[in-house]
Amino acid sequence: MSAVQDWRGVAAEQVDDLPGGISSLLRARSRRLLGSLLHPHRNAVVLLVIAVLVQNAAAMAGPLLVAAAIDRGIPAVEQGHPETLVLIVIGLVIAGCTQALFYWAFVSGAGKVGQSVLLDLRERVFEHFQRLSLSFHERYTSGRVISRLTSDLDAINELLEMGLDIFVTSVLSVLSVGVILLILDLPLGLVAISAFVPLLLMTRWFQIRSTAAYRRTREAVALVIVHFTESLGGIRAVHAFRREPRNEEIFGQVNDGYREATKRSFRLLGSYWTSIRLVGNVTTALVLLVGGLRVVNGDMKVGVLAAFVLYLRRFFEPMAEISQFYDSFQGAAAALEKLSGVLEEDPSVPMPHPESAASAPHGGWRGEIRFEGVRFGYRGEADVLPGIDLVVPAGQTLALVGRTGAGKTTMARLLARFYDPLEGRVLVDGVELTSLHEEELRRVVAVVTQENFLFTGTVAENIEFGRPGAPRSDVEAAARTIGADAFIKALPDGFDTEVGKRGSRLSAGQRQLVAFARAFLADPAVLILDEATSSLDVPTERAVQRALRTVLADRTAMIIAHRLSTVEIADRVLVIEDGQIIEDGTPEQLMEESGHYARLRSAWQDSLV
DSSP states (O other), X not given: OHHXXXXXXXXXXXXXXXTTOOOXXXXXXXXXXXXXXXXXXXXXXXXXXXXXXXXXXXXXXXXXXXXXXXXXXXXXXXXXXXXXXXHHXXXXXXXXXXXXXXXXXXXXXXXXXXXXXXXXXXXXXXXXXXHSOHHHHHHSOHHHHHHIXXXXXXXXXXXXXXXXXXXXXXXXXXXXXXXXXHHHOHHHHHHHHTTHHHHHHHHHHHHHXXXXXXXXXXXXXXXXXXXXXXXXXXXXXXXXXXXXXXXXXXXXXXXXXXXXXXXXXXXXXXXXXXXXXXXXXXXXXXXXXXXXXXHHTTSSOHHHHHHHHHHHHHHHHHHHHHHHHHHHHHHHXXXXXXXXXXXXXXXXXXXXXXXXXXXXXXXXXXXXXXXXXXXXXXXXXXXSEEEEEEEEOTTOEEEEEOSTTSSHHHHHHHHTTSSOOSEEEEEEXXXXXXXXXXXXXXXXXXXXETTOOOOSSBXXXXXXXXXXXXXXXXXXXXXXXXXXXXXHHHSTTGGGOBOOGGGTTSOHHHHHHHHHHHHHHHOOSEXXXXXXXXXXXXXXXXXXXXXXXXXXXXXXXXXXOSSTTGGGGOSEEEXXXXXXXXXXXXXXXHHHHTSHHHXXXXXXXXXXX
16 A cells, blocks of 8 residues: 555645535635626626525515415405416416526526636636746646646536526525515524524534545545556556556546545535434424414414425435535635636736837847846755856857756756746846847747647647747758658648657657758747757767758857757857856867866767677
């Protein structure tokens, strides 16, 4: 069971519930989010309130009309005046039709508003996730992202589809019946209302225990999801090391834990429902006993007693429905709180408003790079860059080399503005990156990484991603310049070939070539290559290096590579050690100095022998 226990922390992260639940009131940020979602539908909400009030009034009229029929209509018929009973019956029919009509209006209207709210919420969450900075996505696991867009929204949808109308009508029914019972007959009404005391105690008992049971169920299902996704995500390793039996054993344990947690929740709910019905039956018996004696003594009419019994049914049944609603509400409230938390997360790299953003320098972007006193460290870590100054003239190809963790990729990330420096500035052509709007920034700086992502679609569409709306001729020209047209033309449908999920129909080298063509089509002033040739075999790498000489002409480039063959095309090499520049010069100069770069290159050449 140790493997299961090792996942407790992971499961808790996936559940991400609030301490103690939020069963009573929505938190402030959840209320703000809900208010902003409902604001465009405020007129429709007013109409829904009117509809549910009319529906409840019509429903409450039924037992009163039954009482009138017994106490007035039937005696009137005996006296030769049947029209009284007929009018009461017509009133019952009208009340029933009114109740049905306005209930339909409420349910259909609530469904329309609910789906509009969910549509708006999905779009907000998706758009906000895309706007959030890289640092957020590095600490916020993909499982939690998926959970926000799926299970959390499904919890809210389930509440809107299956529980909200029942809850609203049930609460109104309970309140209305309580008032009517006291008005009809105060002594008998007090007998009926006394049932509120055990009901409130049982409800409080259920709330406390169901909150704990709900969390245990969420943790248990999170363990199932974590193990399932981990096993399938590492399916190659599972097959390679014959991990299947052990995975099945662990899955059986976590799956059985989920079953037990769910069973406890059902037993708890069953106990609560049974208690409500028991209190309801006992209260009904007491009402019949006390009411019967009052009828015999002439203190109460038979019709009023009959109305009491009918109202009691509408009093206790909704209590059970409200208890059933509680679990759905708790899940939806927790989901809304987590979604509101995400939506209030501010990007760590804020973009300026387009109206206040800086524009391109006079004459266009040339690509001069400046790091001025840049200090940076990742969250909770020591400074990766303790303070670096660097000037890269426009059009120069700069290579960064050094051991893993020296700070090379951090410099590239700061230049791409995936992060902002803690101190200092990063500038292109004298313009600070923090003053550029996102669209302008992406036109100035483009990045090609080792694991370039291809989207589902055709080869041409993935290349066009570098400059959306580019003519097909430009797309094909970019592929031709980068040396990718040969393999693309050999594909079944050429540029119209579907690349599959994450580019699975292409080899790693082919995916990298498509990424190069995409970057070339974007035509940035500054191009960053972060281990961009590491996925290529030697012949393909050489072909790409020849193409890169054309791609990098007349533009500034920053190349990060452990394979020093890529560095050969650089005009200048920086050796980075602990975030500091320890060597700076051309590849030839650094080889002559017999320093770090010369030793790195010699070691690399020896590894090729």
